[in-house]
Structures are given as C-alpha cells and as structure tokens.
Amino acid sequence: MQLEANNVGFRYGNGPWLFQGVHLTVEPGEIVGLTGPSGRGKTTFCRILSGYQKPLEGNITIGGIPVSSKGTHPVQLVFQHPEKAVNPRWKMEKVLNEGGRPDQELLDLLGIKQEWLTRYPSELSGGELQRFCIARALGSHTRFLIADEMTTMLDAITQAQLWHAVLEIAKKREMGIIVVSHEAKLVQRLCQRVIEL
Numbered sequence: 462m463q464l465e466a467n468n469v470g471f472r473y474g475n476g477p478w479l480f481q482g483v484h485l486t487v488e489p490g491e492i493v494g495l496t497g498p499s500g501r502g503k504t505t506f507c508r509i510l511s512g513y514q515k516p517l518e519g520n521i522t523i524g525g526i527p528v529s530s531k532g533t534h535p536v537q538l539v540f541q542h543p544e545k546a547v548n549p550r551w552k553m554e555k556v557l558n559e560g561g562r563p564d565q566e567l568l569d570l571l572g573i574k575q576e577w578l579t580r581y582p583s584e585l586s587g588g589e590l591q592r593f594c595i596a597r598a599l600g601s602h603t604r605f606l607i608a609d610e611m612t613t614m615l616d617a618i619t620q621a622q623l624w625h626a627v628l629e630i631a632k633k634r635e636m637g638i639i640v641v642s643h644e645a646k647l648v649q650r651l652c653q654r655v656i657e658l
C-alpha cells in the first residue's frame with residue numbers, strides 16, 4: 462500500500478502559500494529523499510504526511526484511502542530535536558511504551574541500554590534520547606517513517622549506527638522511508654530517488 466500526497470497545499474494563516482499542488486508517492490520499502498531550501502516548508506509537509514497538521518488543499522492517502530485520525534498513525538515522524546518530542550515528566554520506559562512495547566531486538570539494534578529506561582529525558586544525552594524517539598516511532602503499526610533531520614546533531618559513528626538499525630528494520634518490514642536532510646551525501650547514500658519541495 463503506497464503513501465500518496467495528492468495535490469497538497471498549505472500556508473500558515475493568511476501568509477503566502479508555502480507549497481501548492483505537491484504530489485508524492487512512496488512505495489512500501491522505498492527510501493525517498495526530500496530536499497529544498499531552508500524555510501520552504503519541508504517540516505510542515507512532513508507534519509501533514511504524519512497527520513499532525515491538516516492540508517488546506519489536497520489529501521494524504523495510504524493504499525488510496527485517507528488516513529483515519531483514530532488509532533496509531535501509520536506514518537510516524539522523527540525530527541531533529543528529541544527533547545521536544547518527549548514528555549519531560551515521564552521516565553524513558555513510559556516514553557518508549559507510548560506506541561506499544563517495542564521488541565528487545567529493536568532496542569538492541571538501536572543500542573538502547575536497560576539502565577536508561579529508569580531515567581528521565583533530562584538525564585540522557587541528545588543521541589541517547591533520539592534512540593528512544595526512533596524506537597517509539599518504529600511500532601508495529603508503522604508503515605512509513607519520516608526522518609526529518611533525524612541524525613543531524615549526532616556524530617558520524619552514532620549516525621551510521623542508527624541508520625543501519627532503521628534500514629534493517631525497514632527492509633524486514635517493507636517500510637517506506639522519507640529522508641529530509643541538508644546533508645547531500647547522506648541523502649545520496651540512503652535514497653533511491655530524491656524530490657525537491
């Protein structure tokens with residue numbers, strides 16, 4: 462079942478249109494890059510694809526059917542700032558289980574240590590926290606993952622480790638991925654095709 466953006470347009474309030482008439486199709490298992498200059502609306506588009514924001518024009522479908530607003534969204538978004546994506550008052554075990562308990566294999570692949578589970582978000586590094594956000598996004602209902610500058614703040618070794626884990630899971634589950642990144646080399650290496658917003 463493919464993910465489709467059909468003729469999507471959006472603007473904030475009465476401001477100028479950020480984009481209009483955007484078409485995008487992502488097949489299961491496909492890895493697609495999304496680039497464009499800063500401020501063009503990539504993050505906004507990602508939020509629309511993953512159901513956080515309604516498009517003002519057009520719609521988003523999976524397998525030709527509009528995505529239901531009920532239940533776990535099949536398109537999950539991981540973005541650049543993990544500290545903004547977690548409840549600071551929840552211990553990591555609770556954060557992790559928000560989308561259903563991930564299996565141990567996934568936690569091991571992402572290098573999540575048991576001892577981190579009893580800590581609060583403020584007691585982890587950005588890279589450690591991002592591992593949890595990725596694990597949470599990779600729940601069993603996820604069909605498409607959107608990685609919006611997901612590893613931008615990480616060192617090269619951690620970046621490679623996390624992408625290795627995500628690609629392995631994606632391959633196993635035939636999950637599609639949209640990669641948003643300013644790092645042209647990363648996009649080139651990971652993606653089968655790249656579209657410009």
Ligand SMILES: Nc1ncnc2c1ncn2[C@@H]1O[C@H](COP(=O)(O)OP(=O)(O)OP(=O)(O)O)[C@@H](O)[C@H]1O
Nearest residue numbers: 473474476479497498499500501502503504505506
């Ligand atoms: N909630 C909001 N209300 C009003 N304007 C907003 C809101 N969120 C974002 N914008 C504006 O919309 C434009 C697009 O923002 P967005 O974050 O989607 O762009 P982007 O392409 O992801 O940028 P970058 O590459 O710098 O991350 C920007 O000019 C931003 O200031």
